[in-house]
Amino acid sequence: QQPPYELRHNQMESIFLSAIDMYGHKLCQENIQKLISSETSILDVLHSFYFHSNVQVRQAALEVRSFLKDI
DSSP, rough: OOOOOOHHHHHHHHHHHHOOOOOOSBBBBBHHHHHHOSSSSSSHHGGGGOOOOOOOHHHHHOOOOOHHHHO
């Protein structure tokens, strides 16, 4: 059974935020890869980050979506 939606959302947000460097310019690919390879389902949560207030989080979410679409 999956963890609740809110918990998965909060975990994903934490991973996205940790993937952004302190200057907000570069994504840490290792943290993004962690999210992609996680055992928890992220597809039903991912779309909520396409409209996040932080532009880098939006960018990271779209990058994850693009990667998942290719596999």
